[in-house]
Amino acid sequence: MLADGVLVVGTGLLGTSVGLALRRAGVDVRLRDTKAEVLNEAIRMGAGRAESPDDAPAALAVVAVPPEAVGTVVADVLSSGDASYATDVASVKVLPAAEVRARLADSGRYVGSHPMAGREISGPGGALADLFEGRPWVLCPDDQTDQQVVTRALAVARLVGASPVTMTIDDHDAAVALVSHAPHLVAVLMAARLVDAPAHEVRLAGPGVADVTRVAAGDPALWTEILAANAHAVRSVLTDVRRDLDRLLAALETSESARADLYQIMRSGVEGRSRLPGKHGAEHTEFATVAVVVDDRPGQLAKLFADVGAAGANVEDVRIDHSPGQPLGMVEIDVRPGTDVTLRDALTERGWNVHA
Amino acid sequence: MLADGVLVVGTGLLGTSVGLALRRAGVDVRLRDTKAEVLNEAIRMGAGRAESPDDAPAALAVVAVPPEAVGTVVADVLSSGDASYATDVASVKVLPAAEVRARLADSGRYVGSHPMAGREISGPGGALADLFEGRPWVLCPDDQTDQQVVTRALAVARLVGASPVTMTIDDHDAAVALVSHAPHLVAVLMAARLVDAPAHEVRLAGPGVADVTRVAAGDPALWTEILAANAHAVRSVLTDVRRDLDRLLAALETSESARADLYQIMRSGVEGRSRLPGKHGAEHTEFATVAVVVDDRPGQLAKLFADVGAAGANVEDVRIDHSPGQPLGMVEIDVRPGTDVTLRDALTERGWNVHA
Structure with a gap:
């Protein structure tokens, strides 16, 4: 064909x-x-x-x-x-x-x-x-x-x-506005707050704000074109974001009923995130995590993953917990539940600093 | 003492x-x-x-x-x-x-x-x-x-x-409002949009929206307390976010001057993110990335990192590019510039599928 x-x-x-x-x-x-x-x-x-x-x-x-x-x-x-x-x-x-x-x-x-x-x-x-x-x-x-x-x-x-x-084309454009274009803009809005911030404030930034703003580093000219070409659907999502932001600003006042509102908004964040497909969201609980402290010497990750392999574990995901400017820190290894206990024992036996 | x-x-x-x-x-x-x-x-x-x-x-x-x-x-x-x-x-x-x-x-x-x-x-x-x-x-x-x-x-x-x-206490609370509390809320506002979204839209979600919303999974009761206790400083950051959001909604109209505004907003995202300390932002260019395709067989990461170690490379950071529900995909390894060429050659020689 x-x-x-x-x-x-x-x-x-x-x-x-x-x-x-x-x-x-x-x-x-x-x-x-x-x-x-x-x-x-x-x-x-x-x-x-x-x-x-x-x-x-x-x-x-x-x-x-x-x-x-x-x-x-x-x-x-x-x-x-x-x-x-x-x-x-x-x-x-x-x-x-x-x-x-x-x-x-x-x-x-x-x-x-x-x-x-x-x-x-x-x-x-x-x-x-x-x-x-x-x-x-x-x-x-x-x-x-x-x-x-x-x-x-x-x-x-x-x-x-x-x-x-x-x-359909309409469903498609609504979907990418929701899962790609609006998240990009939300990341941009947050990253833009850092432009003129004092250095002593930015210095305290950790991995959370780095994750939230990661996509904001994308090519601004290309994104301008993409957003302009899907302006209607993106506006629709962002108009809802703006409504919730207004509710949030009101809830940051100190009365008790506003406190309940603040809690509801936090809950909706947890609930919304749990809907994401794959390893990031809904199915995340399918995996068990084994956390290992490693230092910055050459070959440490090699040695770790060799020991992981020798333990027969199949790694589903790996995260490294960053400490800017510091030794490597914590490696979190996701494996299927049931295999985590074996892996933990095997790594401990081989001298690794494994956490619960 | x-x-x-x-x-x-x-x-x-x-x-x-x-x-x-x-x-x-x-x-x-x-x-x-x-x-x-x-x-x-x-x-x-x-x-x-x-x-x-x-x-x-x-x-x-x-x-x-x-x-x-x-x-x-x-x-x-x-x-x-x-x-x-x-x-x-x-x-x-x-x-x-x-x-x-x-x-x-x-x-x-x-x-x-x-x-x-x-x-x-x-x-x-x-x-x-x-x-x-x-x-x-x-x-x-x-x-x-x-x-x-x-x-x-x-x-x-x-x-x-x-x-x-x-x-000072005031500088501290302003700093955490900027680098921790406001990013948390921005993530929550985006995640909240997913709660009632149709399944066929959420299904298209990739790693971008997962990163933007990751922190929104945090304990809502604890976050309500934290935010209520720093409401003033958080409101100040979010009021600026709201001003930019209004500018963004206006810029999503189709005239050419609005297009220039849209571009300026995208640029500020790139610029703001580049100010983050450590491996995530400002110093990111200190590292060179070697990308390797691996499949989901047990021991593949072990073999990879053993080969990385044998090549004498010191790994600064590792990312795995997720494909929900799919074989493992791409492993991106950050090393110091200069050592990346040696690592790339060594891995290619050992049969790995290494990308430019």
């Missing part, structure tokens, strides 16, 4: 990662980028080959350009005959769909998609063949969409190792 | 951790808690001994009770003669200081302190002798404070391995 090859337009982080993953699966991948040096880096990395005038129309174009450019580029590759069908990988879906429809009579040859994967590094240099492994890959067909393009986009999603999910 | 021993009042996470660390340093520690089972657990863990009627006044009481109870408890241990001097470890300092002053004529025998350490687990079971290792321990003396109590509190801070820092 992809025998005529795939054309990747835009060889940044996502486009190059798609190319690397498809090449690994044996697909003929041709690459296009308006910047020659970016294109050449992607080719050098093995994400595909340069286009040739002799190429037949590609089975599918994967358009990996900024959200605002998707409409123009999709219309161009389909009307030029460079590809028979097209999808994109932008993190918003309503705007590109509207722009493709405005530009193409047969817009059914396009289906929007969004692989839920990324890194804080941008450009082809950050690309990974494994980037999409196990991640949701959202497809947004509607009743105008040609079944051929859905089948081809699904094939790409599966070949790169992703888990395809289908939803 | 601590030859007459230390009395720890309140054997929760912090009190028991102080006891464990002081016992390790050879100090005589007596423990007190209103709940017998909590006290007995702390004694069983080796954090100290039960009080005896024959005890001379302790050199220092370390009061580790909720912020609202600090004033009463400090006044009680000092006026009863159970201890000659007292400090507390509550995460707010203005309120306890006012309450001690209101209750004691010689309030100079008390100095407020705040070790910047904690865990999401509460109670003596979560206590660690290493909890304070390398963490800031804030002391808040004023011109009424007896030098004796400062010297003794400093001795405790040093014996438990912390780094003492001195500031």
